Each structure stands twice: as structure tokens, then as C-alpha cells.
Amino acid sequence: MEISQTPLSSNKTSKSRTAFPSASSPAARLQEGSKAAKLQEASRISPETAPVELKKGQMLRGKIVDLRYNSVRIRLEPGQQIITAGLEGDFPLAIGETAQFQVLQDSSDRLVLKYIPANMQAATETMIEKALLASKLPLTDSNKALVMTLLDYKMSIDKQTLQTMVKLSHQYHDTSFLTLVLMHKYNLPVTKGNIARFEAYTNGTNQLLTQVNAVTKNIAELLPSIGEANASDALFQVNDTLLSLLEENADTKAFDFPAQTTLGSILPEEDRLLLGEALKQQIEAGSPVSAAISDNIIDKIADGTLPLSDTIALLTDTFMPEQVSLHTLKNEMNGQAGPLHANSLPLPESDPAAAIIAILIKKYPMVTDSPKEIRDLLNAQERENLLTYVGSYPMADDLREQIAAGTARIQDLLQWIKSSLSPTNPHAAKELLQSPEYSKLLAEAFRDKWTLTPEKLRTKDSVLRLYEDLEEDLKKLDHLLETGKEVTETSRLQEPVKSMQENLTFLKDLNQIAAYLPLPIQFKNQDAQCDLYVLARKKAAHPLKDGFTLLLHLDMTHLGMLNIHVRLEQKQILAKFYTEKPESRQLLSDHMSALTDALQKKGYRLHAEVTDTYEQPDLVKDLIEPDTEDSDIRRYTFDVRT
Known part of the structure; x- marks a missing residue:
């Protein structure tokens, strides 16, 4: 600089x-x-x-x-x-x-x-000069500064390391020594792209949400551009591929069962009795949520009349304390898709109820995210335009009424369009697919799939599924680009898709050294980038066994920058909120009792503190090198003969 x-x-x-x-x-x-x-x-x-x-x-x-x-x-x-x-x-x-x-x-x-300090300068300079001379490297200020950075971050200063680092510093002369040293230390591939990503993550400017928005924006603009320059067949083919992506990975989504479904319709009596016994054991053990388990509920489980949705909610609250939360957290932070097993539950693995509970929670996770309706996206005039575009297609009266009122679900409407478009009426189909209303629906469906909502975050493994969906969908978009090269307009997706793919690959490498994930969050009236850091000591034998510390960093439109330090120990949560603005501190303080009450109902005790002393998180200091000593000069050895 x-x-x-x-x-x-x-x-x-x-x-x-x-x-x-x-x-x-x-x-x-x-x-x-x-x-x-x-x-x-x-x-x-x-x-x-x-x-x-x-x-x-x-x-x-x-x-x-x-x-x-x-x-x-x-x-x-x-x-x-x-x-x-x-x-x-x-x-x-x-x-x-x-x-x-x-x-x-x-x-x-x-x-x-x-x-x-002066008393350290002479010894340090002597050590640096010896190391450079032993490596047959010139005693330039730049080389000395590079060796000093290696010393600061506890790296070897042998001949091979120094020659490698000097070569990298010449190849990437605009890159800081700290970036090159840390990337080399942790075996991160040193490329121009990875350097940019590493520095963006360390200074907090790499936002996955920005990349998601870039891809969805290009998807929204894709079909109109194809329709202007190509035959209808190309337009239909690309649209069909995009809609198929929205339908895929259905087996990883929450099972949308009817509200009236009862436990008896999917579970035999023998298994229901085992569930009842497991719940009784939780009452006897003094489980924090045992107050919600009444004799009446156990009777309804036994006779199969308890609604399935209520059953899943009860089992999730009762049998997903820290044991399951930690299992989920460890899987999501290291990218492993390990499913919930019976031995993840607070029951003996030999208990026959454990397998039943694990299967139920996995197969029928709670549906907590309300489907988005088109009125959230299209105004009355735009809905009227949409009805005009689809007017020539046979449509049930109730769907037509839902479109007019705006209560039709975006996902349902797109599925209807996919099944109803007919090549026998290419003019009407082309008019619909090129319309701004359809572009909005398509882009919003992908944005909804590739972001998290507070409701989605309540569902187990939601973060893991998000990253799996992103990775799979980007592969398929890449395949679309490869197979559809004759449709030159698809090239607009090439750069944003490639950029996000490379970012996900780099995140996998980064998570080998630091438990960190960027989370694209979609709130009701705004989007927010959330960065999740797990502040566990890497050298601990069981860093998550007796509790763990999280740092959530959010960039909010109205609240501003916000850091939330959370320490979870057993059923006690210690939370500190650091706001950027005094008014945000006051707002959070005024509503903290609501959060305390909500967590108490889940069996947790919250001790919260709110202050307006916000600091930008430092990925290097907080996660990658939390134990680096600033003023210590440690003893290093190097072989002059090498």
C-alpha cells in the first residue's frame, strides 16, 4: 500500500x-x-x-x-x-x-x-542473516522481512523453505508475506485465485451471498437473451434443465407430509410402545424438556393418534441436546455428510428405541420453512400479466384464482409450467419464458434454494444440505454450459459459476485448518452475510466434548455489523453481543428477554451481555493462528550444510 x-x-x-x-x-x-x-x-x-x-x-x-x-x-x-x-x-x-x-x-x-525491542533486534538479525546466507540468498530487506514472518508464525527457516518462499514472493510480488507464509504452512494451493480468496476471507470481504446473487441474476437474464437469438427448441431445452435442477435433491429436503398425518399411519404399535418407554426414561432422568411430556402425550403415542408433526417436534426437542448438536456441527464444519445414527442419541446404542427415533427424525424432519408465495415477488399488475401469458394453456380454476390473489406457491407454479408447456404452441411458450415475470420467479426459486432462512436453520443438517445442493447444482450448470455451447448466450453463466465452484473448493481446503463457514442468510425483508467461526483449540484432544465457542458475524442492513460470541456448556449458554451502533445495542437489550424465554422453553439457560464495542473478526488471529506469540523470539535451528 x-x-x-x-x-x-x-x-x-x-x-x-x-x-x-x-x-x-x-x-x-x-x-x-x-x-x-x-x-x-x-x-x-x-x-x-x-x-x-x-x-x-x-x-x-x-x-x-x-x-x-x-x-x-x-x-x-x-x-x-x-x-x-x-x-x-x-x-x-x-x-x-x-x-x-x-x-x-x-x-x-x-x-x-x-x-x-532493541535487545531482540541484534539476535534476530543475526539469525535471519545466517539463515539467508546458508540458503545462498541475498541479504535484502525484502528477504529479511520474509524470514521474520516465517519466524513469527513458527515455521522452519531451512534452505528448502526459504528458497521456496523467496520464489513465491517473486512470483506473486504484490502479495503480502503473511498470506504466502500461511498458505504455504497449511498446504493451501498457492495460485492467483486462491491468494485473492484467502485475503478476501481474512479481511472479511469474500461473501458467498454475493456470488449466489450473481449466478441467480445471470439465470434471470439467460432465457430472454436465448429467446432473442435462437430457435424455440434451445429456449425450451435450457428452461427444462433449469427447472429440473429445482426439482432435484428432493430426498434431502424436509418431507412435506399432510398436517392430519398421525403417528399410527407410519409406525406399528410395537415401535410406538418403545417410543413411549424411551420418553418415560427421559422424565425419570430429569430431562430439561420432560415437563412437556405428559401422560396424555405418551398415551397418544401408544394408540397412534398423536399427529406426526407433533411427534417429530417432541422427539427433536427431547433427543437432540448437545450430543446431536455436536454431531451435526462437526459434520457440517468439516464437510462430512455423516447421517444421524442411533449412537448419536442420549440413549444406549443397544436401546431399540434409539434406532426408531433416529430414523424418524431423519426421514421426517420438521417442515419449518413456509413456502414462498408469488405475492412476495409479483405485484397485482405482474400477476395479471402472468395470467395473460398462460391464458392459452388449460389450467384448474383454483390455480388461476391463486395466481390472481398471489397465494400460489412459486415452486408449485414452476412445476405446473414445466409440465404444461407445449411445443405445439411455441409462440405462447416463448412469450412466457421471455417475460420479466417468469425471470423473477425462476431467479427467486434458485435464490431460495441456495440461501438459508432462520426457519431452515432449525432443521438438522441444513447447512450441510445447502453446500451439497450448491456443489451438485453448480456441476449440472457447468454441464449445461459444456453441452450447450452452440447456445452462445449460456456463456454469461460461465464466469459466475466457475467463480463459485472455485470458492467452494477453496472453502473445503480452508476448513482443514479452520472451522469456518460463510452462510448466505435470507431474512424476510433483507439478505445478510453470516460468517460462522468455531473457536475450538485445535490441539485439544476433544475440542467439542465439554462445550464449544462460536462466533457469528453478521452484516445487517439496519443493525449494522454484529458479532455474537456464544459459549455452550451443557445446558448453559453464555452469549455476548457486540454491536456497531449504540442504537442497535439498545434494540437488542430491549428484546433480549424474548430470546431468554424462548431458550428456556427448550431447556437452556441464557446469560447474555450486549455492548457496542464491535470489532471486525480476524480469521488469522481468531482461528488459523490463535496461539501466535507476538513478542517471543523462539529458538530455531537450520542446517548450514543444506
């Missing part, structure tokens, strides 16, 4: 480094109440300053010109440029001293340095 004399703007986080004017600048003579004017004037100090290129991990040396709180102005050696930066850690420094620093952060609006 380029650093000139302009001080950094202040940041709201506790790690922010406030800029300040020089005592000799015009800004210093302004009144105290004009802080903004001070900063503006301060940006014009030091006319002799020329821009200087800095990289993460780079070593700097210079004289301290000014020092206030955690901010420092340094006149660099040998070029005499002046930079303003934040200082992290302990720094027993004074104005006028000459010291050595390392670049920790070099974003466009913030520079952060680490002070290297």
Missing part, C-alpha cells in the same frame, strides 16, 4: 489508532471543538514526504517524530519519508528514539506496526 503523510482516520474498535496533528502544524492551533478540522489540516504536514510501499511482515527502521497514545509518526531510514501508524503491544518508546518495527496490518485505511 502507499503511505503518505496523511494520518489514519480513527476507528471505533478498541484496537483503533487515533491520528493526531503535529505540534507545529496549523491544525494544532485550532480550537479543541474542531476535531475534524484538525485531522484535515494534519493531512498537509511534512511536505517532504514521498509515498512508500509497505507490505505485511516488512521490517522498518526510523526515528520517532511524535508519539501519542497508541499512534506514532516515524521518519523512516534511509529515505526520510514520514508515516503515521498505530502501534500494537507494549512499546517503551519516546520521541526522538530510533527503533525497529514490523508491519502487522497494511489495509488501505489503516497501518499497524509492532515494535521490535
